[in-house]
């Protein structure tokens with residue numbers, strides 16, 4: 001027996017663990033989906049699987065192992081680059097060694113991304129009470145891949161690098177759905193998915209002990225990972241980067257790398273620690289996040305946020321005013337601030353790239369997201385001036401290269417005309433624009449009644465100004 005096989009982690013030798021992995025791998029024909037976030041726990045899990053199977057004859061390895069990585073698109077650029085580099089190495093090494101391992105990256109749908117919701121639709125920066133992002137960015141993309149694989153193969157085994165010692169909640173999740181005495185459990189929400197957690201009894205020390213004693217079999221660098229943890233946590237216990245399938249963010253993600261822009265946590269630690277430890281080129285990200293945190297100040301909400309909800313209704317909040325009077329509750333960010341945020345985000349992207357010592361281009365927002373934001377702004381805000389294109393040109397000094405197919409027949413001149421006529425007729429110009437937009441986008445619909453219903457809904461929205469509403473309340 002080699003040094004490696006006899007190496008003891010927790011209460012087992014590595015050979016015992018390899019045996020367990022092999023017996024579960026061969027116990028059924030379901031493909032495996034290994035959640036890989038690039039963090040220490042998922043790295044250790046994948047490394048164990050790789051080592052357990054690598055020595056077997058290739059004809060025996062007859063079912064796929066997907067290494068699934070979920071990218072929220074708002075993770076710290078240094079972390080994204082590290083994960084991408086490893087996914088690449090995993091695919092190349094697996095191909096070279098003839099292993100049925102394939103790394104796959106999943107993303108949120110374009111219409112669900114952080115920026116499309118925050119800048120496009122005006123969703124306020126997430127808080128503990130209104131955390132609209134976790135499901136859309138983290139859970140849904142991974143679950144979608146699992147469901148598609150279940151549909152193709154009947155069942156799958158999801159392999160996770162979770163550990164009982166992470167928290168009591170985590171321990172409960174791991175043990176709750178176990179099938180008898182077996183090492184597999186039923187996934188709590190995804191039918192057709194079994195869960196296997198090879199390192200569930202390991203401690204943090206076990207994980208590092210293993211990773212730092214044995215090199216990554218796909219050519220990754222476990223020492224680099226260790227350094228990154230140290231750098232991002234400034235001496236705190238090492239943590240998990242992101243999380244797959246069983247997102248547990250009760251702590252608001254405070255002990256995780258998480259998203260650089262996260263406003264759920266009061267004090268963001270990972271990005272700050274990276275900056276304090278020399279990654280000063282990331283400072284503009286910190287500044288942008290602070291700007292969003294500022295918009296959450298209860299005293300300033302009325303400055304940044306609309307008095308109407310996205311569905312056009314209004315609501316009052318009682319007792320929040322110092323003088324005890326009623327005040328209007330707040331909805332999405334005002335359009336002027338959403339434009340401002342886009343400009344600041346692009347400026348941040350530009351600045352980060354100008355100072356990035358590592359060379360790779362950092363994209364904080366994708367072209368697809370810009371296209372989607374442009375579509376939403378034109379349709380919902382009557383942004384016939386095409387502000388996305390203008391802002392992009394202002395920041396980058398060049399045209400945004402996107403397909404220029406027309407997404408609306410109205411122009412900035414048309415808007416000016418409507419604003420002039422609306423003033424004469426004492427009508428809210430935004431109402432006229434919304435009605436015209438709705439007619440235009442439904443022009444080819446054969447169902448006239450559906451168009452009429454949409455127009456009626458718009459007419460039922462609140463179209464009085466904030467001042468008019470408050471005046472009427474006082475009377």
Ligand code: SF4
Nearest residue numbers: 133134253258259262
């Ligand atoms: S880390 Fe923060 S911003 Fe990212 S998904 Fe979780 S709550 Fe949302």
